[in-house]
Amino acid sequence: MTKSEELYERACKVMPGGVNSPVRAFGSVGQTPRMIASADGAYMTDEDGNRYLDFVGSWGPMILGHNHPAVREAVIKACGDGLSFGAATAREVEMAELICGSVPNVEMVRMVNSGTEAVMSAIRAARGFTGRDRIVKFTGCYHGHSDALLVQAGSGVMTAGIPDSAGVPEGCTRDTLSAVYNDAESVRNLFEAFPEEIAAVIVEPAAANMGVVPPRAGFLESLRKLCTEHGALLIFDEVITGFRLGFAGAQGYFGVDADLVTFGKIIGAGMPVGAYGGRREIMQKVAPLGPVYQAGTLSGNPVAMAAGLAQLTILREHPEIYTQLNETGDWFFGEAAKLLAAAGAKAQVSSCGSLGCIFFTETPVVNYAAAKTSDTARYTEYFRHMLSHGIYLAPSQFEAMFLSAAHRREELQRTLDVMQEFFFSDSRGMG
Numbered sequence: 001m002t003k004s005e006e007l008y009e010r011a012c013k014v015m016p017g018g019v020n021s022p023v024r025a026f027g028s029v030g031q032t033p034r035m036i037a038s039a040d041g042a043y044m045t046d047e048d049g050n051r052y053l054d055f056v057g058s059w060g061p062m063i064l065g066h067n068h069p070a071v072r073e074a075v076i077k078a079c080g081d082g083l084s085f086g087a088a089t090a091r092e093v094e095m096a097e098l099i100c101g102s103v104p105n106v107e108m109v110r111m112v113n114s115g116t117e118a119v120m121s122a123i124r125a126a127r128g129f130t131g132r133d134r135i136v137k138f139t140g141c142y143h144g145h146s147d148a149l150l151v152q153a154g155s156g157v158m159t160a161g162i163p164d165s166a167g168v169p170e171g172c173t174r175d176t177l178s179a180v181y182n183d184a185e186s187v188r189n190l191f192e193a194f195p196e197e198i199a200a201v202i203v204e205p206a207a208a209n210m211g212v213v214p215p216r217a218g219f220l221e222s223l224r225k226l227c228t229e230h231g232a233l234l235i236f237d238e239v240i241t242g243f244r245l246g247f248a249g250a251q252g253y254f255g256v257d258a259d260l261v262t263f264g265k266i267i268g269a270g271m272p273v274g275a276y277g278g279r280r281e282i283m284q285k286v287a288p289l290g291p292v293y294q295a296g297t298l299s300g301n302p303v304a305m306a307a308g309l310a311q312l313t314i315l316r317e318h319p320e321i322y323t324q325l326n327e328t329g330d331w332f333f334g335e336a337a338k339l340l341a342a343a344g345a346k347a348q349v350s351s352c353g354s355l356g357c358i359f360f361t362e363t364p365v366v367n368y369a370a371a372k373t374s375d376t377a378r379y380t381e382y383f384r385h386m387l388s389h390g391i392y393l394a395p396s397q398f399e400a401m402f403l404s405a406a407h408r409r410e411e412l413q414r415t416l417d418v419m420q421e422f423f424f425s426d427s428r429g430m431g
């Protein structure tokens with residue numbers, strides 16, 4: 001038995017499924033999770049000393065690679081000053097200034113402790129601001145695990161095949177309406193069916209929790225127009241795309257304005273952090289300025305702020321990181337697509353900048369229904385092949401590959417070579 005297996009056996013006795021988040025379980029790919037002992041740059045090492053080229057990157061935060069020295073040093077320094085005060089600090093002011101100074105339409109921001117919390121709170125602010133209750137989300141988009149948003153969600157919910165979660169009272173999701181990603185008509189229909197009742201439309205501007213599904217040309221623009229026409233707010237859930245597609249996030253990348261934006265992942269650099277922000281008039285509704293209550297004992301935690309500030313400062317000072325990441329993404333996913341075409345594989349590559357995935361289906365994937373046509377058994381074979389060659393992918397068809405600044409061409413070329421072996425092997429590649 002490996003150390004990972006031993007630990008997993010212990011874990012299963014005391015933790016549901018042996019994990020603290022379902023996406024970490026390897027059940028859907030018929031394996032047991034590797035217990036990770038350490039990580040550096042583009043690599044992770046497990047408890048048995050196996051080294052993996054990592055394409056999960058803690059699900060997005062590690063855009064500079066693991067254990068970046070500047071982030072580590074900032075955290076160590078902050079720890080020396082005390083772990084938490086439950087009081088206002090300089091670091092959180094700097095963080096808020098940095099976000100408001102770089103993200104369009106974010107004039108005020110509130111720090112929280114996770115992406116889930118950020119989205120839950122942004123929805124509350126949107127409802128408080130508009131005086132309306134209903135929200136529109138897209139099938140296959142994941143916005144964290146708060147009650148109102150666990151409706152036809154992506155990510156782990158999709159992998160587990162759970163349509164909606166048990167334990168969520170019907171009342172909690174009654175005001176959540178589902179639309180079809182990349183289909184603005186489906187949103188227009190909801191606005192017509194529920195005039196002046198919809199507080200907000202929330203969207204992953206580039207969907208990355210049903211695999212990676214970029215927005216079609218005009219989709220986000222149509223959402224912007226519909227929201228403005230109907231007095232609803234447009235919320236970009238940028239927990240993944242924020243500070244990844246560019247320093248101005250998806251708003252900058254696609255050139256579409258949102259009213260509220262949620263963050264997580266990259267702004268914490270690996271620490272538990274989230275944030276939501278938007279125009280001043282909306283954010284002024286949040287307590288203590290306004291009637292929308294939202295609080296947090298550890299929000300704006302100084303150690304977490306130090307980590308995030310260190311990472312964001314590097315990204316701000318080196319805009320070429322984004323140019324390189326997006327170019328590298330285009331090259332890598334482009335090469336992967338050529339490889340699949342050459343192999344005649346019943347699969348396709350879908351990507352947006354440094355995010356991408358392989359869907360094991362020939363149906364063009366533009367939304368959840370199309371993503372669901374993927375052959376997850378084939379993904380399992382692919383996943384196992386890659387893992388056995390030291391390449392660590394998400395243990396699910398419906399998650400992204402995350403590139404980081406630490407992924408160099410030579411590592412990516414090796415990844416392509418391992419992919420090639422899989423797709424060109426007769427028994428597996430052609431069937």
Ligand SMILES: *Cc1c(COP(=O)(O)O)cnc(C)c1O
Pocket residue numbers: 113114115116117119142143144145204209237238239240264265274
């Ligand atoms: C990860 C994610 C969340 C939830 O963030 P947590 O920190 O896991 O709570 C919300 N929205 C999107 C788009 C995400 O990818």
